[in-house]
Amino acid sequence: MEAAHEIKSGTPVEILFVDDEKNVLQALKRLCMDEDYEIILANSAEEALEVLRNHPNLGLIVSDQRMPGMTGSEFLARAKDIMPDTVRILLTGYADINAVADAINKGGAYRYITKPWKDEELLQIIGDAVKRYSLVQENKRLQEIIRKQNEELKRWNSQLEFFVQEQTIEIQNKNKALEKLNEDLIKNFKNSIHAFSSLIELRDRRTGNHSKNVAEISTKTALAMKLSSEEVETITVAALLHDIGKIGIPDVVLLMEFDQMSAEERNEYMQHPVRGQAAVDSVEDFRDAGILIRHHHECYNGMGFPDKLPGGRIPVGARIIAVADFIDKTVRNLDKDNAVEITLGKVRDDLGKMFDPQIYPFIEVPVREVLAGITRKSKANMIETELNVSNIQVGMLLARDVKSGTGLILLSKGTVLNPKNIQALKRYYQLDPSKTGIFVLVKR
Ligand SMILES: [Fe+2]
Ligand SMILES: [Fe+2]
Numbered sequence: 001m002e003a004a005h006e007i008k009s010g011t012p013v014e015i016l017f018v019d020d021e022k023n024v025l026q027a028l029k030r031l032c033m034d035e036d037y038e039i040i041l042a043n044s045a046e047e048a049l050e051v052l053r054n055h056p057n058l059g060l061i062v063s064d065q066r067m068p069g070m071t072g073s074e075f076l077a078r079a080k081d082i083m084p085d086t087v088r089i090l091l092t093g094y095a096d097i098n099a100v101a102d103a104i105n106k107g108g109a110y111r112y113i114t115k116p117w118k119d120e121e122l123l124q125i126i127g128d129a130v131k132r133y134s135l136v137q138e139n140k141r142l143q144e145i146i147r148k149q150n151e152e153l154k155r156w157n158s159q160l161e162f163f164v165q166e167q168t169i170e171i172q173n174k175n176k177a178l179e180k181l182n183e184d185l186i187k188n189f190k191n192s193i194h195a196f197s198s199l200i201e202l203r204d205r206r207t208g209n210h211s212k213n214v215a216e217i218s219t220k221t222a223l224a225m226k227l228s229s230e231e232v233e234t235i236t237v238a239a240l241l242h243d244i245g246k247i248g249i250p251d252v253v254l255l256m257e258f259d260q261m262s263a264e265e266r267n268e269y270m271q272h273p274v275r276g277q278a279a280v281d282s283v284e285d286f287r288d289a290g291i292l293i294r295h296h297h298e299c300y301n302g303m304g305f306p307d308k309l310p311g312g313r314i315p316v317g318a319r320i321i322a323v324a325d326f327i328d329k330t331v332r333n334l335d336k337d338n339a340v341e342i343t344l345g346k347v348r349d350d351l352g353k354m355f356d357p358q359i360y361p362f363i364e365v366p367v368r369e370v371l372a373g374i375t376r377k378s379k380a381n382m383i384e385t386e387l388n389v390s391n392i393q394v395g396m397l398l399a400r401d402v403k404s405g406t407g408l409i410l411l412s413k414g415t416v417l418n419p420k421n422i423q424a425l426k427r428y429y430q431l432d433p434s435k436t437g438i439f440v441l442v443k444r
Pocket of ligand 2: 210242325
């Protein structure tokens with residue numbers, strides 16, 4: 001703060017001499033001739049009071065004590081009331097001890113000087129008094145600057161605080177809006193993937209919940225293998241969409257088993273992983289999933305398609321999806337009591353050939369959890385019952401597709417109820433209630 005370093009160079013200090021004897025006044029004026037003072041003379045206390053009114057910046061008063069009318073000490077007391085900052089000195093004879101006491105006590109006099117004075121001593125005293133006045137003034141001026149700057153700082157601070165608060169609120173609001181937008185985007189994104197996945201299954205009704213089952217098994221396996229959340233997410237998306245490339249395959253080929261296909265048909269069928277990747281490649285968020293889609297028919301021994309990648313060169317997500325894909329398809333085709341166990345046995349036989357041996361320990365539990373509902377044994381011991389939506393429970397197996405009032409398929413037959421889909425069903429049943437209850441398989 002520059003102003004604080006400025007010392008007021010200003011005008012000469014004003015000094016008022018008061019004495020009823022003109023020769024004394026002249027002597028005093030002469031004494032100060034060589035100094036840089038502005039000298040004002042007054043012949044009486046009354047005249048001096050008049051001077052005070054016209055000189056608000058008076059630095060020093062030197063007043064004689066003995067004057068007709070008002071005495072010096074009385075005058076100094078009056079002057080103190082009018083201008084408390086002005087330094088006051090009393091000129092007095094030896095006998096005036098009471099006057100001196102009054103001048104000091106009531107008039108706040110800085111010094112007293114006895115007549116006759118010694119010039120040098122008086123000059124010294126005047127010089128000291130002027131210095132004192134200047135110092136006090138300078139101090140006041142600096143204090144005032146500091147006070148003003150403090151006030152300014154306080155004002156800035158409160159403004160800054162207010163500004164920061166406003167900004168914080170604005171940023172918080174924007175963040176909330178962004179979070180909401182992001183949530184909506186993610187929700188839309190997930191809905192789109194599920195919609196795509198349902199489209200694939202529309203093509204081939206035999207497969208039922210194939211994509212969903214593969215996705216559920218693959219996701220659970222990836223989580224058990226402690227893959228990163230990004231990898232798990234990519235694996236879920238890829239598993240849901242792994243057969244999206246089958247959309248371009250003619251119906252006749254799609255309905256055949258692989259070993260029933262002609263060479264040409266096999267060739268057509270074997271295009272589906274690459275076509276699947278190409279189908280999702282235009283969506284940037286799907287690119288990583290696209291790579292897994294491309295490789296979901298690679299074999300651990302390098303004999304798969306389309307790129308004949310061996311072992312560790314196949315992305316781990318694609319290795320997981322390959323096992324889950326095989327298991328869900330085989331269990332469905334076997335349609336036997338112990339289909340899951342038979343299929344897991346087949347997988348074990350093929351470890352190191354078709355499948356990655358390191359993945360197997362992590363996939364067993366998810367397979368049993370997800371596919372428990374589709375074996376014949378469980379179906380055989382069950383009967384179909386219609387339940388109100390408020391009575392459905394976790395673990396129940398849907399005997400029929402659940403449709404909304406307007407005919408939208410909400411959950412497909414064969415789905416095992418879990419807390420998440422039960423919650424979604426209840427919500428839907430409020431918005432668009434079905435005309436029927438929910439058909440589930442319960443034990444006989
Ligand atoms: Fe496939
Ligand atoms: Fe598949």
